[in-house]
Amino acid sequence: MSEAVEDTGYNPEAGILKPPVTNVGLVGWVRANLFNGWFNSILTVVTLWFLWKVVPPMVRWLFLDAVWTAGSEACRDASGACWSVITENIRFILFGFFPYDLQWRPLIAMFVLFGLLYYSQDRTHWKKSLLYAWILGLFAMGLLMRGGLFGLEPVDSNKWGGLPLTLLLSVFGLAAAYPLGVVLALGRQSTLPGVRWICIVYIEAIRGVPLISLLFMSAIIFPLFLPEGVTINKILRAQVAIILFTAAYIAEVVRGGLQGMSRGQYEAAESMGLNYYQTMRLVILPQALKIVIPPTVSILISAFKDTSLVVIIALYDILKTTKSVISDPEWLGFSREAYLFVALLYFLGCFSMSNYSRRLERELKTD
Amino acid sequence: MNPVDTEPGTAATEKVPFWLDAKKRAVLFQAATLCGVGLLGYYLVSNVLTNLERQSIATGWSFLGKEASFEIGESMIPYSAASSYARALAVGALNTLLVAFVGNLITIILGTIIGIARLSSNWLVSKIAAVYIEVMQDIPVLLQLFFWYAIFYETLPSPRQALNPVNGVFLCNRGVMFTVPEAHLAHAYMGAALVLACVAVWAVRRWARKRQDRTGRPFPTFRVSLAMILGFPFLAWWLGGAPTAMDVPELQGFNFKGGLTMSPEFFAVVMGLVLYTAAFVAEVVRAGIQSVSKGQTEAAMSIGLRPTMVLNLVILPQAMRVIIPPLTSQMLNLTKNSSLAVAIGYPDFVSVANTTINQTGQAIEGVALIMTVYLVFSLSTSAFMNWYNKRAALVER
Numbered sequence: 001m002s003e004a005v006e007d008t009g010y011n012p013e014a015g016i017l018k019p020p021v022t023n024v025g026l027v028g029w030v031r032a033n034l035f036n037g038w039f040n041s042i043l044t045v046v047t048l049w050f051l052w053k054v055v056p057p058m059v060r061w062l063f064l065d066a067v068w069t070a071g072s073e074a075c076r077d078a079s080g081a082c083w084s085v086i087t088e089n090i091r092f093i094l095f096g097f098f099p100y101d102l103q104w105r106p107l108i109a110m111f112v113l114f115g116l117l118y119y120s121q122d123r124t125h126w127k128k129s130l131l132y133a134w135i136l137g138l139f140a141m142g143l144l145m146r147g148g149l150f151g152l153e154p155v156d157s158n159k160w161g162g163l164p165l166t167l168l169l170s171v172f173g174l175a176a177a178y179p180l181g182v183v184l185a186l187g188r189q190s191t192l193p194g195v196r197w198i199c200i201v202y203i204e205a206i207r208g209v210p211l212i213s214l215l216f217m218s219a220i221i222f223p224l225f226l227p228e229g230v231t232i233n234k235i236l237r238a239q240v241a242i243i244l245f246t247a248a249y250i251a252e253v254v255r256g257g258l259q260g261m262s263r264g265q266y267e268a269a270e271s272m273g274l275n276y277y278q279t280m281r282l283v284i285l286p287q288a289l290k291i292v293i294p295p296t297v298s299i300l301i302s303a304f305k306d307t308s309l310v311v312i313i314a315l316y317d318i319l320k321t322t323k324s325v326i327s328d329p330e331w332l333g334f335s336r337e338a339y340l341f342v343a344l345l346y347f348l349g350c351f352s353m354s355n356y357s358r359r360l361e362r363e364l365k366t367d
Numbered sequence: 368m369n370p371v372d373t374e375p376g377t378a379a380t381e382k383v384p385f386w387l388d389a390k391k392r393a394v395l396f397q398a399a400t401l402c403g404v405g406l407l408g409y410y411l412v413s414n415v416l417t418n419l420e421r422q423s424i425a426t427g428w429s430f431l432g433k434e435a436s437f438e439i440g441e442s443m444i445p446y447s448a449a450s451s452y453a454r455a456l457a458v459g460a461l462n463t464l465l466v467a468f469v470g471n472l473i474t475i476i477l478g479t480i481i482g483i484a485r486l487s488s489n490w491l492v493s494k495i496a497a498v499y500i501e502v503m504q505d506i507p508v509l510l511q512l513f514f515w516y517a518i519f520y521e522t523l524p525s526p527r528q529a530l531n532p533v534n535g536v537f538l539c540n541r542g543v544m545f546t547v548p549e550a551h552l553a554h555a556y557m558g559a560a561l562v563l564a565c566v567a568v569w570a571v572r573r574w575a576r577k578r579q580d581r582t583g584r585p586f587p588t589f590r591v592s593l594a595m596i597l598g599f600p601f602l603a604w605w606l607g608g609a610p611t612a613m614d615v616p617e618l619q620g621f622n623f624k625g626g627l628t629m630s631p632e633f634f635a636v637v638m639g640l641v642l643y644t645a646a647f648v649a650e651v652v653r654a655g656i657q658s659v660s661k662g663q664t665e666a667a668m669s670i671g672l673r674p675t676m677v678l679n680l681v682i683l684p685q686a687m688r689v690i691i692p693p694l695t696s697q698m699l700n701l702t703k704n705s706s707l708a709v710a711i712g713y714p715d716f717v718s719v720a721n722t723t724i725n726q727t728g729q730a731i732e733g734v735a736l737i738m739t740v741y742l743v744f745s746l747s748t749s750a751f752m753n754w755y756n757k758r759a760a761l762v763e764r
Binding site: 040044213217224336350 | 393396397398400401404411414415417418419421487488489490491492495501502504505506507508509510513514517518521703704706707709710717721724730731733734737738741742744745746749
């Protein structure tokens with residue numbers, strides 16, 4: 001009897017008809033997702049053919065035929081990618097002109113930063129002690145980069161470069177732009193016309209111009225703003241330009257969140273006798289900032305990518321150090337490998353940020 | 368002062384010190400802010416003036432009329448090193464507009480295709496689109512410009528060994544050379560005819576919609592529009608003597624002469640900007656299409672509309688309302704990012720202004736020009752957006 005049931009796929013007790021074998025399992029999945037209809041079938045075949053044409057040669061170029069550690073002569077003979085342009089110059093690409101013997105210091109500083117970032121991503125660690133840890137960490141990083149205390153040899157900030165510079169511009173840029181952006185957003189929503197108009201003009205003017213023009217301004221015009229004899233370091237000036245630029249974008253995103261709050265929230269806070277500062281800090285901002293996490297993160301990601309623009313005002317961030325390696329006659333012609341390497345670094349940074357934002361959004365969901 | 372306030376309560380309010388009176392405090396606070404901003408501005412301006420005087424940097428706009436004495440690689444209007452700075456800047460602005468126009472056009476087409484591919488029921492196509500979007504969004508656009516420029520320079524042969532993939536097109540590290548029809552008066556007529564056709568299409572669509580609203584009879588707008596857009600220029604070409612002479616690029620010495628040359632810089636700028644921005648446009652398009660609920664399609668079909676009408680009359684108008692605002696901001700982003708062309712030597716507005724700054728030393732005027740030009744782009748775009756939003760906004764019951 002059981003055999004008969006197997007044959008027809010029909011179980012009289014349960015009254016269930018098993019689906020035909022072509023609708024389930026791997027075959028079923030392929031039919032439903034790749035070959036449903038003539039158009040999709042053609043599309044699948046064309047795509048597979050295209051992948052077959054592109055992927056194997058690509059893998060061969062990227063890995064199989066690639067040269068990993070040999071010198072540039074070996075590279076010119078090989079048919080694959082020349083990754084030795086990276087491995088042979090890795091210390092210059094990562095640290096720029098930082099004194100060769102002292103490069104362990106930025107390395108440790110970066111590890112401290114990554115460690116702090118990794119530790120901070122868990123929300124259960126968000127306590128006062130974390131704040132102190134960050135202050136301590138920033139101090140340690142500054143000390144490692146700058147030197148001059150505890151017998152560390154001082155290093156002029158003109159020699160900072162490579163990945164530490166990119167991270168410095170990004171982390172400080174984001175950390176300073178965020179609160180400034182929130183303040184600007186509150187200013188734009190303010191009932192005081194004087195404050196509101198200043199904020200509107202600032203936000204719209206900054207958003208209307210490319211970051212390059214601000215960087216030019218920081219590089220060429222800003223020195224003119226200062227009284228005679230006062231000079232500000234070039235890195236700091238670029239940093240300020242990045243902060244001012246990013247803050248305007250963050251302000252617009254936060255304004256979206258503030259406008260998304262219902263009037264009832266303000267009225268409820270007012271009826272409890274909270275003043276403006278308390279209303280914002282305890283009621284409005286926690287909710288408003290939460291709903292704008294995804295757009296905020298995309299602003300942060302573009303700010304991270306935009307730090308690469310300092311190349312144009314000749315700061316040696318990681319893109320600039322890479323560019324100067326491949327303009328060395330010995331390594332001329334291996335730009336693709338070098339750029340792919342930098343692209344990979346940026347991709348990892350941005351990808352982990354966007355993943356983290358998705359996780360945070362999930363965790364903070366209250367409804 | 369206020370007549371309503373002359374009540375018993377006045378005595379109480381008068382006792383309130385001014386720092387606890389919300390209105391007075393507001394005035395005071397704003398006055399303080401404005402004073403602060405004003406003082407900061409005054410301080411900076413006075414510093415600038417003393418510094419300019421001390422370093423004896425010229426000010427004012429008289430440099431615009433002087434001879435620029437630098438060459439510009441590609442120009443849409445006649446330009447030589449003897450032309451004025453004003454003309455050089457105009458060349459740069461036109462080049463920026465060209466990149467913005469070409470880039471935006473290709474970006475919208477490519478972004479729409481990728482956005483639709485992302486929603487495809489074909490698993491493979493959808494995944495490839497997803498990977499493209501994620502990867503391209505996460506790589507700085509400047510790096511992409513460098514990358515394409517390097518690819519062009521390092522992989523393509525010199526003009527003597529130029530690749531010739533299609534008859535009349537040459538590929539080498541000096542650029543891409545196309546065969547174009549030789550200059551003829553008829554081509555100007557064709558351009559005028561195209562403009563005329565666009566106006567006619569607009570008028571016909573308006574009339575057709577009015578007639579359909581009045582009588583319910585549809586008009587084959589699409590076919591008529593297509594016929595006019597193709598037919599008018601063709602007619603102008605035929606009436607203008609039907610010129611068929613072609614301008615073929617030819618190798619002379621070390622480079623090609625004749626034809627239309629697309630420089631490596633232009634190629635890299637457009638390629639980098641398009642591939643980068645298309646990833647963002649794809650997300651915008653996807654979100655727009657997903658925002659129209661399935662019920663809309665079903666409802667439209669249940670009242671007997673044909674599939675093309677469902678798309679044209681029901682789906683697209685609703686999807687466009689969601690798509691247009693972020694799409695405009697992406698187009699504006701592309702325009703602003705075209706300023707990165709300065710990094711690979713394409714003579715866009717920022718690049719020309721930068722050269723001008725270096726030659727004249729008038730940094731303030733130069734940066735102010737850059738900012739003004741881009742602000743004009745941005746503000747006119749947002750003015751258009753506000754107008755569109757007002758027109759397209761849902762009229763709620």
